[in-house]
Amino acid sequence: MKIRKFFRGSGRVLAFVFVASVIWLLFDMAALRLSINDVNSQLLKELVVKERAAIRRQATRRTHVENRVFKHPVQKVPVDLRNDVKNSKKYENIAEVYRKKQKPQPGIKEHNVAQNVANPKPDSVTLHSQKSDRKVNVKHMVEGLNGREVARNQKEATLNISKTMSNSDKVRFPKAVTQTIKGTVAKDNPQNGILSNVKDPKLTKAPSGVQEERHVITKVPQFKEESQKEKNKENIKVSSHKKTNETAKPGLQQQLPKNDTKVQPKPDSQVAAVVNNAQQNTGPLNKSDPYPVKTQIQLTPQHMAQNVEPNQVKTAFVREKGGLHKVMALDVTLKPRDARAVGQFGQAAAVPKDKEQEVQNRWNEGHFNVYLSEQIPVDRSIPDTRPALCSENMVHNNLPTTSVIFCFVDEVWSTLLRSVHSVINRSPPHLLKEIILVDDCSTKDYLKEPLDAYMAKFPKVRIIRLKEREGLIRARLAGAAQATGEVLTFLDSHVECNIGWLEPLLERVYMDRRKVACPVIEVISDKDMSYVQVDNFQRGIFKWPLVFGWSTLPEDVIKKNHMKDRDPLRCPVMAGGLFSIDKKYFYELGSYDPGLDVWGGENMEISFKIWMCGGEIEIIPCSRVGHIFRGQNPYKFPKDRQKTVERNLARVAEVWLDEYKELFYGHGYHHLLDKSMIDIGNLTEQIQLRQKLKCKSFKWYLDNIYPDMDAPLVKAEGLVFNLGTRKCLAIQNRTIAFATCDLSNQNQHFNYTWLRLIRQQGLCVVPQGLGNPVSLEPCDNTKAQQRWMINTNKLLAEHIIVESTPRRMCLEASSKGDGIYVRDCFSGSDLQRWQFTHYYAQ
Template sequence: MSGLRRLFRGSGRALAFVFAASVVWLLLDMAALRLSLGDAGGRLLKEAAGRGQERAQLWRGPEPPAGSSRPDPAGLRRVPDDKQEEAKSRWKEGNFNVYLSDLIPIDRAIVDTRPAGCSEQRVHDDLPTTTIIMCFVDEVWSTLLRSIHSVLSRSPPHLIEEVILVDDFSTKKYLKEKLDKYMSRFPKVKILHLKERHGLIRARLAGAEMAKGAVLTFLDSHVECNVGWLEPLLERVRLSRAKVACPVIEVISDKDMSYMTVDNFQRGIFTWPMNFGWRQIPQEVIEKNKIKETDIIRCPVMAGGLFSIDKKYFFELGMYDPGLDVWGGENMEISFKVWMCGGEIEIVPCSRVGHIFRNDNPYSFPKDRVRTVERNLARVAEVWLDEYKELFYGHAYHLVLKNLDVGDLTQQIQLRKKLQCKSFRWYLENVYPDLEAPLVKASGLLVNIAAARCITVENTTLAFEACDVNNKNQKFNYTWLRLIRHRELCVAPAGAAGALGLRHCEDRSRSLTWLHRSLAAFQPELTDHIVSEHLQPPACLEVDPSHKALRVNACDSANPYQKWQFGNYYAD
């Protein structure tokens, strides 16, 4: 069995070596810095506004983790008063304070933000080597160099097989010959200049294809690795090749470039429709399970930009879905794939990496940005969410209206079968049980509030009878795709004169869809109504009080015979 050593930095010969190396790096960086400084109706309109909000949710980038704070505010750099306008004008170069970034040393010292017990933890002597893969397009010079130097100066050299920089067809001249010349002094740094734009996802795959290390470590190009960041990640992968290890992602301020620590006990999660976010582990859970600051945290969804994974395992999983374009949704896809196909995703508190979180991505998409991300997420939903994909489409209903083309899914579906992956229900029950994921929005008896009677299925027709909770023919589901469903039959307008009937359900047929409760924010007076999406002008499900017959009629907010209630509601 291999030996163990403490993960300890900063004493004896190691400290002298780090100091000497830092002086050398500083001199090189000062020279580099000098070089760099030389370079249809109101309702429909309201619903359209709601769909606009859905679209904005789908493609936005991840927010920084909560609880950011500066460990050393006294050392902050400031933009001089007479340079404020220049700094403001240069913001658009990277969507952060580029002027200030250029003033800061490329190998600056940052505070060791690891929990106190990390330096005493032990790691194996025979950790696997890793290839660092860093993709970029038109990255700011000083930020890119600072990212690379933080890797080289804060990583044990014997663990770095190579650093592969993947230039995704940048347009900036300084990222061509100048970058090649600067990096030529570092034998382990290799640069792959792509001949056309690949996008982040395929650029990473290009880097992975040429990697020689046993482990792939993906990093963004605007990061700063902290003290002792690498060994804890490789230790987890060494313990099990099916473990995917993520550092704690700390915050580099886009405004003043300060390095800020974040609250411990956070994990990556998602909310519908697959919006990534961070969530704090509740204090009562921490106390009940006696979780320590150095304990590994199981992570339902990784942020996606920074992680280590066994290279062979990554390829066995099929890498990223090659059908995903540019950026967006790849973190969801790899997270579901890892968990459902036998792996684990962990956040390692003793590994800390700072990251610049920007309000907007400064890089252009070859195609429309929003449509690209929407298509990627829909592709992930179709392959991995099983019956729960209805929740995705229900929360991003504009994608149903578009009839979005997600491309050929044959290879991805076959891969999932080959890997014998578990169901998404298993993922919800075992990995992310606190996600609210009801398969329908409402279910049970469908009761008319005024008549206190229920819709009933008789063979293939509809009737209106006394309510009976034991009558299976009175049980309906209101689905995320807005169908009122009884087994394989759906309630639908039938012909002229407001008739109502049953039709075989088709998930994407607009003629079968009804709005119920979803209008509360826009037209609260119709909250309890059931409004046909197909008919114009808007028509509502109604019972004739004299004949007890079901029909659709012009919506009337004051008509109690147009107000309905399901037995159970699971979502608005």
């Protein structure tokens, strides 16, 4: 009845309003939900469209092998090529596998000009287009021509090139083709040349980065020098080289367009053509003396390899102060590469059955397949294994020059030459100051006069010969002392540098002179000489006792830092054979420890020195160098090899490891503690150098540079509990006894060290013979009689065993708990079972 009263009169109206409001609210909520769903659907649809468009754009620029999956640190590049293929068309797709490219996008990306001032033979100009496979071979004839013919043929050649260019290229490079062609014909003498199309039906289709056509022999007149005003207005310029004497060396000029969508140099920019060592190699330029030059122009994608003839050309790179450019993708060859050559494109080479015995007989010459190495061209093409978009990276124009230093002793002829050729063929010449070959007193005859004669063809190669065997470390110091480049680049003498390897290294050093840049070291198989790709995010580390190794960066670190496969990778320890370092900084660090002998430990020494004294070591994924990894070190040591390496590592440990040096000695190098057995030399200068550089501690290095390294200072610590007596060891009045276990009592705390001592403060538990009680003596790391072994096997897992005697004796508590003795080991006795509170290592 009470409820009905509320619904009479005005109450009924209020109830109706309330119900209507609730219904209206429900309708509003439903409508709002529908509208939100519509918005979300629209946003999702737009997102999907954008992602698909981004994938398409990415696919057009992708330069890596699709669906590449690595389950191991080292993985071979998937290639299926038959050596007996006779039809050259079957090589058309090799470029996509070995250069990791999709179909090139329309547009002109690069412009390279190769000039030969040393060879008066007629040569060619070849123009390439990205959009089509058509080629325009431009032949210049010098005699019997008039000015009208020159002009008419110039115009025809320009139109032919323009037809092969996309509309976007015509916008980006409105004058590039015209200026290039005009630059090849002397303006002051129209009688000197003509442009005409010459087709060669015998062209061989080869991968990008490999010579794609035969040279058409022509004569090209001298380039006329342009004014500074004209240089600022035009995108592509050709400078002039003149011959002044018979000893004039070849020269090459190159220029790459900037990466902007519109190539328009600023009016106030200072652009200059820089020729590396031009005065040294070509002599002063005589503008009035025309001289025919050998020229080859390629208009190809920026990331494609360039092919010009080394030793007959030099590169002048047009740079703008403070400007940037894409990484140059050079791949020079002595002559058009033979696509069917053994091992070409980094393929595995097969040994004929009748040559297998020869392979075995010659294996010890280098501890790899020397026979196959000799069958492979010295300038073979290898796969471009850089991560995606490395070819799009921008580097500074004014990078420092470098001296590349190879140290060798009795190196195999073919691998040494291939190493040198790979540097010459794939390094921007204006950055390559010199190549220094340091011969560490080789005994092979072919490394004497024949090597001198061969390298005489390369103006930038110098050979330094040491009078007696010094070893790798001092040989490198000898090479560094003679180097004139701003950056020192050390390489092993059995490598193959990959496309675009040098500029990324120099860029890191340029950005911070304290950075030491290392390339990704890929594998050249010692058995079949194939080029093997390595997995990403591999860094150099060490394990005790200072053993170098490779480890993948932890996945959580990669995700946390949003790392990409082309990002520089901090490297706790470098491999030591391949790296670039600022020359002045190298000597500020004290270079290598000159007390290190021959080989071994130098990579540890310089790595610790760099990190602890303010520098950084980085692996640069966009720089790749293949290296022959051999199962055995083929080099001879003046002294015992093992003792030499051990001595070097001991020097490193004493100078740089601080209190952690016990971990080094405790992993099998106890004998190095006896100075009467081995002399590691005077360490005073190295210790003073560390103090002068104000280097950080090794603990700082472990905490900040290599935090995932397991390096406990002791193997076990805490109370030493005896299961038989249920009591713990204690020190009372400088004697050892038993006491009720008490964690707060410091007299009951012991350490079991890496040198196998049971230590309490400066006192150690020492056995006194079978049946006798143990005693306490001042700890001495060199005394073997103070060492105990723990956890040696399952039967004696909790026993403490005397190490210095052949008879197995164990630490045992008396049955009454009033003494500690040494008895014959018995696995069933609880009086011989001991437990530390904490164990850190076995």
